[in-house]
Amino acid sequence: MHPFFLTVIGAIFILSLVVILLWIYGREKKYLNALLAAAIFSTAWYAFIFLLTSSGQIQYYPMLFNKGLPLYYFIGPCFFLYLRGALNPQFSKFRKSHLLHFLIAIPAFISVTPYNLLDLSQQQAVVNRVATDLHYAFSGEKYIVEPWHWFAFPISGLIYSVLQVRFTYIVSKQKLQMKAIRWAYLFSGLLILIFTGMLGLNLAILQNANSAYFMLHKSPLILALSLTLLLLSLSFFLNPELIFGFSIKEDEQNQHGTVSAAQSQPHFTEKRKIKPVDKKLIAQVEHHVIENQAFKQTGLTMSGLASQMDVPNHKLSELFNNHYQSNFNTYVNKLRIEYVKQRLDSGDWKQFTLEAIALDAGFSSRNTFFVAFKKAVDKSPSAYLSDLKSR
Structure with a gap:
């Protein structure tokens, strides 16, 4: 041929x-x-x-x-x-x-x-x-x-x-x-x-x-x-x-958590070596994610953030596991919830719906927002808003 x-x-x-x-x-x-x-x-x-x-x-x-x-x-x-x-x-x-x-x-x-x-x-x-x-x-x-x-x-x-x-x-x-x-x-x-x-x-x-x-x-x-x-x-x-938006390895982490239940047992944490914290990388991440509000990007993933910052994916993975002791999704959703709370506390709920504020914060859907908010604040967004209105 x-x-x-x-x-x-x-x-x-x-x-x-x-x-x-x-x-x-x-x-x-x-x-x-x-x-x-x-x-x-x-x-x-x-x-x-x-x-x-x-x-x-x-x-x-x-x-x-x-x-x-x-x-x-x-x-x-x-x-x-x-x-x-x-x-x-x-x-x-x-x-x-x-x-x-x-x-x-x-x-x-x-x-x-x-x-x-x-x-x-x-x-x-x-x-x-x-x-x-x-x-x-x-x-x-x-x-x-x-x-x-x-x-x-x-x-x-x-x-x-x-x-x-x-x-x-x-x-x-x-x-x-x-x-x-x-x-x-x-x-x-x-x-x-x-x-x-x-x-x-x-x-x-x-x-x-x-x-x-x-x-x-x-x-x-x-x-x-x-x-x-x-x-x-x-x-x-x-x-x-x-x-593809994320690597297969990261997708598995998002579905099953950062570590499995078995890995959370003491004998795993004892064997795990804590690497020195890269303070420069922490400052770089927080500047880009928090100050530049990259967390508001819908569908943001750890691999996507690594690409944006031109940082190897494994370094970010180590940083979130060792320093923040959280998986990437939890970290980003926490920032999004804080952003939503700030807007609600400032009275933005008078001009915008909860869904509109959540979408602006980077949540991809109403259901994802409600689940993340309830997990972080221990009350639903509607209940939180009702408390604000009653003040």
Whole structure:
């Protein structure tokens, strides 16, 4: 098998694995991870259909042909909106204005409609011709999408990738999340290379359609594109904290507590060596979390905080276990509860609902807030508020 095919197959496999991992471990950032999963799926679909078309195997799957074009226009906007929200929590929630980014796909839906209205035998005739004549796939015939899409799609992706670089540069001036910043630059750079390569390849084919087979199988550009796609798929594992929101190890701690019941027994604490407290790290954490109010970020995790501060995750884990003697969630929720109490004590309950104040404090839901408040204050938020009103 040609190295190009093997490389693309490897990239598709890894991209599919990332989508699965997002589904399993990325539920803390549902909207952002939905954007990322949509972009990755669309990228993998493009690579898959490209393989089928260039190898001639598309003739066996007429129902798959001309289905993915609208998805290709989603790649640029989804990656951009995801990265922007991941680097700045202010943009991490859905807004109606985000839908404007996807209007670009409407012409693509229109272009693929004629083919998809054909019956199965007519679709089979079209894909049979595509399989035997790659020139036909770029011809702009009635049941083949217009050639201008092969320019518009990569150009739109290229524009969004450049916007990613610009936004990353703006965030980098804050000198926070430096690990995430470096990853964002790398990731955006790979996307720029891919979209530029696509544009160059499509231009070359349209200018010399008779050489389409050679360009899609043996040209250095197609091999470079496939290798860059493989690197892009691997890049998702360079900064898993940013992508999945938390590590598997931390997720297990959040579910079962910092230590198990067995580990809380005396013979465990006797064997445990207390490491010296890093006062500089304590000051750094408290400045960022308390003074800069990072605790108000919905879905903040220890891995996410480590990424923001450019500190190894294991150092923060040691700090919370040894110095604060608390797991990360308990520490953050305590700060959030104190923030809510301050606002309630100052009379903010007269203008805002409890839920609004809780959401501003960083709680992801009403139920999470009520449970945390009752645990910390030993009374429900409603009872606390009633006491305030009776004073």
